[in-house]
C-alpha cells in the first residue's frame with residue numbers, strides 16, 4: 609500500500625544525509641525523483657546512485673533561498689513531467705548560539721533557508737497541485753520545532769516556524785486535495801553529525817551524550833526518517849494533514 613508508483617517527487621537538500629535517503633527511498637518506491645541541492649555535484653551523486661539501482665532520478669541545482677530559482681526548478685519539472693505530485697522541503701541549516709550570541713545575519717541566514725525556502729518552493733508548486741486537486745508536501749522540521757533547545761536559538765525559532773507553516777498550510781488547503789505534513793526527527797546520524805563528532809577530542813563521549821536523551825539511546829539512521837516521509841507522501845496517509853510527526857526514538861516522550 610505504501611508506494612509512490614509513477615509519482616513525480618522533488619526533494620530539496622538531497623545531496624546529503626536525510627534528503628539523500630528520502631530521494632533514494634522514494635525512487636525505490638516507484639517515484640521519478642528530482643534530487644535538488646545547492647551543492648550541484650552532491651545532488652548529481654545522489655541521482656547517479658539511484659539510476660545505478662535501476663530507478664528514475666535527475667539532479668537539479670537549487671538554492672531554496674533563491675525565489676527565482678525555486679520557480680525555475682518547478683517550471684522545469686512541470687515542463688518535463690507535466691506535474692509535481694510530491695514536494696519534500698528537507699534543505700535546512702543549523703547554528704549554535706543563544707539569543708545573545710546569535711548575530712542578526714545568522715538568524716537571517718537560517719530564516720532564509722529553513723523558513724523562506726519552504727514558503728517559496730511551496731508557493732511555486734502549489735498552484736499545479738491545486739489545479740489537479742492532488743498533492744503532498746512533507747516538510748522536515750525537528751524536535752526543535754516542538755520544544756526549546758539550549759544554545760539553538762536560531763534553529764529552534766525557524767523549526768517552530770516550520771511546524772506553524774505546516775499547520776497553517778494544511779488548514780488553508782484541506783479541501784483542495786493537497787496534504788501538508790512535517791516530520792520532527794530527533795538526532796539523525798548524518799555526515800553532518802559525523803563531521804561534528806570528529807572535532808571533539810573524545811568523540812565517543814560526545815556521541816553518548818547526543819544519544820542519551822532518546823528513549824532508545826541511539827540516533828536515527830537517515831533511512832528511518834525517509835520511511836516516515838514515504839508514508840506521509842503516499843496515499844496510505846490520505847487522511848493525514850497538518851500533522852507534526854515525531855520520529856525521535858522517544859526523545860520528546862519523557863518531556
Ligand SMILES: NC(=O)c1ccc[n+]([C@@H]2O[C@H](COP(=O)([O-])OP(=O)(O)OC[C@H]3O[C@@H](n4cnc5c(N)ncnc54)[C@H](O)[C@@H]3O)[C@@H](O)[C@H]2O)c1
Pocket residue numbers: 620621622623624625626627644645646647650670671672673698699700701702721748749750751792793794795796797798799800801
Ligand atoms: N541530522 C539531524 O540530527 C537532524 C535532526 C532533525 C532535523 N534535521 C533536519 O533535517 C534536514 C536535513 O538535515 P541533514 O542532517 O540531512 O543535513 P546535511 O547537512 O547532511 O544535509 C543538508 C543538505 O542540504 C543542502 N542545503 C543547505 N542549504 C541549502 C539551500 N539553501 N538550498 C538547498 N540545499 C541546501 C546541503 O548542501 C546538504 O546537502 C534539515 O532540515 C535539518 O534541520 C536534521
